[in-house]
Amino acid sequence: xxxxxxxxxxxxxxxxxxxxxxxxxxxxxxxxxxxxxxxxxxxxxxxxxxxxxxxxxxxxxxxxxxxxxxxxxxxxxxxxxxxxxxxxxxxxxxxxxxxxxxxxxxxxxxxxxxxxxxxxxxxxxxxxxxxxxxxxxxxxxxxxxxxxxxxxxxxxxxxxxx
Amino acid sequence: xxxxxxxxxxxxxxxxxxxxxxxxxxxxxxxxxxxxxxxxxxxxxxxxxxxxxxxxxxxxxxxxxxxxxxxxxxxxxxxxxxxxxxxxxxxxxxxxxxxxxxxxxxxxxxxxxxxxxxxxxxxxxxxxxxxxxxxxxxxxxxxxxxxxxxxxxxxxxxxxxxxxxxxxxxxxxxx
Numbered sequence: 001x002x003x004x005x006x007x008x009x010x011x012x013x014x015x016x017x018x019x020x021x022x023x024x025x026x027x028x029x030x031x032x033x034x035x036x037x038x039x040x041x042x043x044x045x046x047x048x049x050x051x052x053x054x055x056x057x058x059x060x061x062x063x064x065x066x067x068x069x070x071x072x073x074x075x076x077x078x079x080x081x082x083x084x085x086x087x088x089x090x091x092x093x094x095x096x097x098x099x100x101x102x103x104x105x106x107x108x109x110x111x112x113x114x115x116x117x118x119x120x121x122x123x124x125x126x127x128x129x130x131x132x133x134x135x136x137x138x139x140x141x142x143x144x145x146x147x148x149x150x151x152x153x154x155x156x157x158x159x160x161x162x
Numbered sequence: 163x164x165x166x167x168x169x170x171x172x173x174x175x176x177x178x179x180x181x182x183x184x185x186x187x188x189x190x191x192x193x194x195x196x197x198x199x200x201x202x203x204x205x206x207x208x209x210x211x212x213x214x215x216x217x218x219x220x221x222x223x224x225x226x227x228x229x230x231x232x233x234x235x236x237x238x239x240x241x242x243x244x245x246x247x248x249x250x251x252x253x254x255x256x257x258x259x260x261x262x263x264x265x266x267x268x269x270x271x272x273x274x275x276x277x278x279x280x281x282x283x284x285x286x287x288x289x290x291x292x293x294x295x296x297x298x299x300x301x302x303x304x305x306x307x308x309x310x311x312x313x314x315x316x317x318x319x320x321x322x323x324x325x326x327x328x329x330x331x332x333x334x335x336x337x
Contacts, residue, residue: 084194
């Protein structure tokens, strides 16, 4: 019994088909167009799901509404306009650029520009702080001596500490 | 000291934004219908399905349209308030039984009491879509010209009624 259970369990994923929630597909072309449009629209009940993939009752009703309006011969844009007039821009996953959404669309770029500005300003300020000075011959000599000294020390065997 | 001022100011600004932003309810979507004429409809009455009720019947009146359903548990919370409102007789309250079997809706009203002047049945939720309903209960305040003046999403509390809805009702009735 147990040996039968394991292969059966392995078969389980094949039955767990997680496709779009479909109600009826009488006209496959229309259904495809409806699903295409519904993917761009937000389900207002489960807000991060699209209208195409939601199983909520309202989503089913809205898909029916979209389907019926398509059958009536309305264009995609007309249907979107209808839904926006009822539910607001919130139904769109892609909010339109207008006064209220300017910050949403261009805010990140403004912040990026501000960041670049601050960065450039800081880098310039730091550059001015570093004063390049020529090394005098005497200093160069001392530096070379110090460098040679440390090089000699590192070559020495480590038994001095023991 | 001066070098801490700028980060502190930025911190305060971010705090204010987060405080306000996280306090908002993402389920309260502002309705584009406020300030627009209420979508026309004609629906069968819940108790007398042969009779229709339409938006035109309410011309010249300030009224509340409450969208509810027997399956809506939140509706039970606002229900006592509406019972009280109907006793006070300040504003006519009409109900829309949304996506509900009429017999279930009637049984619910029998059990909890009926605060509505009249109830219409939107069994398929078509008028609901026209009104942008997405979460029951929802309540609309419609003026004499048939324009939606206010929309309340979710349970109406006593505070909402006292502070927002009733003052607006009074103002609109005076017009």
